[in-house]
Amino acid sequence: MRVMLTGNGAAAWGARLAGVEYLPAFPITPQTEIIETIANWIDYGEFDCRVVMLDSEHSMITAAGAAATTGVRTFTATSSQGLLYGMEMLYTVAGWRAPFVLVNVSRGLASPITLEPDHNDILAARDCGFLQLHCATCQEVLDSILLAFRLTEDNRVRLPAIVNLDGFYLSFTREPVQLPSEQQVAGFLPPFDPQNQGFRAGAPFSQAVAVLGGSAYSYFRYQCHLAALNAEQAFSESAALFSEAFGRSYQAVESYRCDDAEVVFVMMGSFATKAKAAVDQLRAAGQAVGLVRPLLLRPFPVKAFGRALAGKRGVAVIDQNLSPGYGGILHAELAANLYGHSGSKPVLVSFIGGLGGRDISSEEFFEMAKITRQAVADGSAPPPRLLYTGDELREMKKWQAIALQQSGRGDQT
Amino acid sequence: MTELRFRTFRDLPADHLLGTGTAMCAGCGGLEALHEIYDILGEKTVIINAAGCMTLLAVYPFTPFRGSWLYTAMASAPAGAQGVRDALDLLLASGRITAAEDLQTVVLTGDGAAYGMGLSATSGAIERGLDFLYVCYDNEGYGNTGQQSSGATPHGAGTATNKGPLGYPGYKKDLFAIWAAHRPAYVATVIGAEPLDLARKVERAMRLKGPKLILALAPCPTGWDFAPEETVQLGKLAVQCGVWPLKEYRDGTVVHTKVPKQRLPVEEYLKRQGRFSQLFVPERNETVLVEIQAKIDDYWCAVERHGQVEE
Amino acid sequence: MKTASRILGTAFFLEGFEVQDAPRYGAERRGAPISAYVRASHQEIKERGIIRDPGLVIVADETLVPMPAACVMQGVGAQTLLLIHSLENPQVWRDRLNLQGTVLTLPSAGETADPMAWRCIGAACAAAAARLVGVISRDSLGSALEQELAGLKAALMEENLGRAHWAYDLMEPEQGRVVSGRLLPTGPFSSPEWVDLQYEEARVSAPAIHAAMTSEQVQTGLWRTRRPVIDSGHCKRCWWLCSTYCPDGAIKVDEAGLPEIDYAHCKGCMVCVAQCPNHAIEVIPERSVSRTAVAGKDS
Known part of the structure; x- marks a missing residue:
């Protein structure tokens, strides 16, 4: 059945079709619609699941990890400030090896507080041990939740997973989404098997005990790494099964019109479809340009990226995030992964764009392609570029004039 | 309420369920209370622990528990209890576990979490009516980090962050009243030095469904500066001087379970602890001593006025 | 012992040495065994952490010596001077531990069960060490004691100073017995046996214990x-x-x-x-x- 759904609606359907039993929740824009939708289904008897409103995201992630550790299929969702409020528990429950899925609806982080998306929230959680899937369409949101449950419950992995979608551009945007039937999903995603783990009388189980000394710590932390690495293989297997079950194919790294491309854009999230539109226009103009997009960011798909970028001469990395004092985070990751391998390497050009939901125009994509081609010709990359126009700065200056106006009050006395 | 199991001292367990070999300080009043409580709770429990001294009860690969344990973080142990309880209920309802496999969810934290960082998560768990027992070992400061002042530190006590002649300027928060204001199933104060009173209260709590608090004053040789062998003596003095009223909140009312017949002057309690030494040397701080005594007297006057005394 | 290491460290410092002193906590609990170490050199100290090849090991609680779990004897070799706070003859300890190196004992002020005697043990150990290393004057030791024990009440301070000077005097015949450590030879070395850690399933590879009361194995x-x-x-x-x-x-x-x-x-x-x-x-x-x-x- 094909229906119109927002990204939030698709996330709720993903959870419902996955048969989640437990949803600890806390509201935050632009995620709230997900938990409201599920809560309403439950209230009207359409879906059997337990929703519990917690006092914070920190509590919410604790409860989610605890329930998954006890042995029920668990789902939760948050965004931005909420993800960071729960940050301590992201690391903690990953260490518990608690298998559950968390949806994050990306939104720029304070300060200044804002509602529109960029990826600093989800990238702040990059190193916690959760797997990360980054969605570009509403359909991918639903599908990625089903994939994520298979990954997180895989005995070779057993790490929690985050499915990320962009606020507004996906969360509140309706698109046609193919809703699989419950039977189809049942064939793809078997019931959660806790593998005899959990808190039960007669089976003493002390989870997350302290360690003294670096050797034990190193072992446990590195096991999280090995588990995450296993998720790349598990992903390709699950994606193959998914394709059989639902007829939609996913790869850890998507290559769009890349085959003969000299220059590619690298982007993640919903803005990547804007890059696809630009690629189509550039192709129509005869330019060999493509798009490379990671769906899986953790584990970092080293080999898939290597294949996708093999033979490319220029790469425009468009980071919708900013690490102050460095620049784009995806740029850093790609640069690190291209280094140390034999063969010729593409020139990497860094762009920062789309912060706080700031739009990226077609002309800007064209310009980035042009700059990247020039960098290939020069054999060196220009300094990183923030996508920011003179018009924007002029508008900003008008606001600043108001913000910096001398108060009249002092003059009255 | 049906007949209680613990009528005399001879009804107290002579076998102990909590394993030895834990890293708590010698003479730890919190461990004393915990082992007395665990004797009664038994092994069909999952202890959900918050950051504090008792984080180190279990250090890989050593655990003192016969049952289960989950370490969470400082602020969110009650939320961990929520997740475990809800999951067990779901598993029971769907027949994936039997009633015999069910566990009681028990939160274990120090005063740092109970009075401060974890209060929001606690309040949430109570308002949701979560069926759990919260055990707090209250050693009146952040003991695990060297006894800095917490929301549970009493007026005038020296702490690692109040080393001056006046000690801690604030007043101990009334966690009992904060809990009672939520109208939970049960709230009780206990102390390891009064094991019979403690046993009765833990048993009562176990029979009730809903949120329950067992708040144990935990004399702390390290943080309060007294010799480890005086832990019990000091605990008894806390009760006899009226500093630590043993009481319960049940069925909407507060009842004092052990009222000191002849209350001892609070100085008897204070002067045995290094943390209060600045009230006595180099000279007596009469103002603070009188104030502390007056607050205790006021408290007990109100108790008598409201008749909050067990028959 | 943390105080002892600070006293000794400060005394070295006052003598013009570059110094490193630090406690090693285990459970960080009062009453639990604790160790501390001091490095001193005329050059900048670049090494850190546990001393693998100590010149001097001081044991305040002799009952820990025979316990493997306490790791007191870790790193003790032929170059190590071992000083044990004990009433027994050093030869008894040498035989008992089958040691090649030098063993000395620092007797208690008297056979006592008085826990207060333990309140001065750090100062006494530090003072004995100060004499044994042979490069710390009585003045520097005294200044170090005053700096590091400044928080103590007057009577306890007096008692500590008394015990320290007593230990400093007692060790006079052994002055300078501690041998300086040497750098690890730069020639052939044995490679660490690094392993490639393999994935193990979460039941095993999470910090979880699937057993009851294993803490009873901790003595x-x-x-x-x-x-x-x-x-x-x-x-x-x-x-x-x-x-x-x-x-x-x-x-x-x-x-x-x-x-x-x-x-x-x-x-x-x-x-x-x-x-x-x-x-x-x-x-x-x-x-x-x-x-x-x-x-x-x-x-």
């Missing part, structure tokens, strides 16, 4: 410097108060109602001694107990 009996001993003749077989009150649950009661102390785990807090209504539990110094069974149940 907290090592913490004791004094031990409570029940006089079964005087024990009235009451309602096992000692057993109930024991914070660690280390007193079991047999069927006849007689309590038995689990010395493998008793930390020596003496709550039982203070609470026994019939005063049937006495205190004896741990060092007076058979040393092969310091922490064992078979005392």
